[in-house]
Amino acid sequence: MASTKRDIVDKTIAEDSDSVMNDWAGLPAIYGDVLRRAMDSLFHTFENFSEGTFIVDADARVVWINRRYTARFGFSDPQQAIGRDCEAVIPNSLMREVVNTGKPILLDILEMDREPLVVTRLPLKDDAGTTVGAVGFALFDELKALTPLFSHYSRVQQELIATRQSLAQARRAKYTFGSFVGTSAASLEVKRQAHRAAQLESPVLLLGKTGTGKELLAHAIHGGSSRANQPLVTVNVAAIPDTLLEVEFFGAAPGAYTGADRKGRVGKFELANGGTLFLDEIGDMPLPLQGKLLRVLQDKEFEPLGSNRIVRADVRIIAATSADLPALVAEGRFRTDLFYRLNVLTIHASLLRERASDIEALAYAMLEDLSTQVRSGGSHFELQDDALRLLCAYAWPGNVRELRNTLERAVMLSD
């Protein structure tokens, strides 16, 4: 196979040096010699320095490959690779692109199981300029000159992986239907409706007083839907100043408003693309933004503040509020059209005192959870009959959240 390599190298040198010498006619003959030598030694230098060298024909089949490189891909003998498609020998190889386009890929990174390789790929041309093949060099250890670039790349790569992981973590559903405790008629009905909502694509509206489990339901619905592997993005409308809400929702072009991020800002709608956008405390949304939200829900597209870019967003909306939304509509503080748009699958989370039969199961589920969280020892807690009677008699204005806080305090104070 060595002869094949030689032939191609000689041929390349011959054609290139000829054309160069024609342009440089009149220069001392020794210049041609130097040029020839430069070309020849360049190949050998690269071949020596490189982790791998290989050559393909016009159909991207392997013509020649050095032993070191084949070994890296699990071949005991370079002969076994000859004649095969380049991708069958080197997964992710882009040599086919080089022979198809006739254009070099001067510097690229080939991702490998162990460490990535820096690769250079050059087309080989015949006299008529037709691409007859390509040669590739994979560089790694020996080219210390690439180390700064490389360590930078590795660091950025690591950061990217870590960021993606933590984002995915943050945007995944925290609760599932399994976290929803309660077998009272009211709870079973809520659970049934939520399961149904998970199968559908229309907006969901969760109504109910504070601490009744609206957020838990929103997470469970997303987690049980076909969008479960896509992001769940939450906007707490009540927690963001009115002036910033629009940017929070739709994002902004760089420098779109005073004090804007120099790099611009991606809105929650765009972040939630493909997934679910949970609009918590939607009753607190200012009227002008309600109009914009309605338009986005209808058109499924929007423009970030100060940009001419149209963003298409495929987003499923789950909205929740502890406010009396129909009353806000009647007072003109919530748009009727938006209310109807959201009020398709409406789930009413009932007050805890209206489902007192859930209290025991909820209390035990929470004690179980608290015993592992609050006390690392994993102590076991039981409720005495009179304690349970007390819990069931209380009105629970803060609903399930208040029950949890009460038990948490009790766990901390008791032995």
Ligand SMILES: Nc1ncnc2c1ncn2[C@@H]1O[C@H](COP(=O)(O)OP(=O)(O)OP(=O)(O)O)[C@@H](O)[C@H]1O
């Ligand atoms: N059915 C339930 N089973 C188990 N835990 C529940 C249930 N309902 C609520 N909780 C728990 O009670 C707490 C409050 O629930 P959540 O945050 O979902 O309420 P919310 O309706 O969103 O309240 P708010 O309107 O104040 O935001 C959470 O810790 C949640 O896990």
Ligand SMILES: [Mg+2]
């Ligand atoms: Mg909530």
